[in-house]
Amino acid sequence: MMALFEVKNLSKSYKKNKALNNVSFDVKAGEIVALIGKNGAGKTTLLNCIAGNITPDKGKILYKEENLLCKNSRLNEFGILIQASFFNYLNAYDNLVLLMKASGIQDKNIIKNRVDSTLKLVGLEEKKKSYVKSFSFGQKQRLGLAQTLLHEPQFLILDEPFVGLDPLGKEMLKRVIVEKAKDKKTGVLFSSHDLDDVSDICDRVVMINNGKKVFDDVFLYKNTYTIVCQEMISKQIQSILMKDFQGKIKIINGDKIEFVEMNLLNEVLNILFNNQIKIADIQTRENSLYDFFKSEVQI
Incomplete structure (x- = not known):
């Protein structure tokens, strides 16, 4: 099966420190790939390069065979949860409405249906009129996930999505990720330090250590x-x-x-x-x- 998304020979240095060293891997449609490694291994740098927040020194990032480094408009098809930001003085519902309007959608019925269904999906339907400034860290994680899912993305990038979630929140998130991947054929790349959560849902593991890829395969429980x-x-x-x-x-x-x-x-x-x-x-x-x-x- 052809890859939906590819990283090819990606490198990034900060002075003498090689944050990424010739990293390559791919993600297929409907595949859930976990990115693991110790703190400082290069995971967040890699995700930020993909998201367009950091420019790599060399390499390619391909989505549907187009180089995102040359055509980043294709990122509109991505749902990205790296460091979510909100308008704290607005409620959860209005935060998502603003995002939809900013993307060019003005039809009130479409906006209402999409926002309501997304908040329900992440378990925040009862908190939609609450101000974000009153949210717990875990509730903000859920709202950040709602932001990534709002436009029904074809590719998800999630950086430490399980942090701050209680057990019910984790199960909800796992269910959403698996449903998007298997039912909608959405490609998923997520990083996590919680290896139990990784093993629960991932199809394949990519391990980064000191900026280098050291493992890329299905993990077999030998x-x-x-x-x-x-x-x-x-x-x-x-x-x-x-x-x-x-x-x-x-x-x-x-x-x-x-x-x-x-x-x-x-x-x-x-x-x-x-x-x-x-x-x-x-x-x-x-x-x-x-x-x-x-x-x-x-x-």
Whole structure:
């Protein structure tokens, strides 16, 4: 399937600091892609480049095969939640009405129907006449999401959308994102530090570390297998294991052997049995996205 959106060889530097270093990835129509990485990894810089808030040093940002860096009018088809801003002295309803009028829509019936349905979608229909200055952080997050959805975008960019939301708010947002992606074929790119939320809804993970892309794939929940021996494994047997399996296993504390490929289990056990090493236990643990994150990024 052809990509709806592509980042190609994007780089951005601030003096000697490379915030982005030759980053490339794509998002297909109807796909939800999570952007993860530690603080300062380059995620927000990347999203701001896409949104047109920052000009990259080199590279391309393509949407429907057109370069947004040359034709940013296509951003009108985007819903962008990076740093939402509101008129605090107006209520939620009037904030959205102003946005619609600013986009050129003047028909009162269209405006009313669109604003009402959007506020209902994000759970703010009962707060529509409340002044934004009285809103909690979580309510402002919901209103920011309403702004991004108001024009029925074909592509969503969401920077830390789950921050400040209570559990019900998170479930609401996840439902909205999944419905837009799967029912409307909207492409979605979102960043988050909450790896549980990421794993709940994403189709694919893109990990950024120190400005570089270090992972771009579907995350598979592989098991970790640990063989616990009754005695310390000799240096000689350790050398045999490390040579035969070349980086596929780890030896921990001298008496534990750890690996993630199930087909290695019988091979490792055969070597241990042939060398008369007794087994105390065989343990299995399902890896989480957090385990993967720790293995890829120093935190």
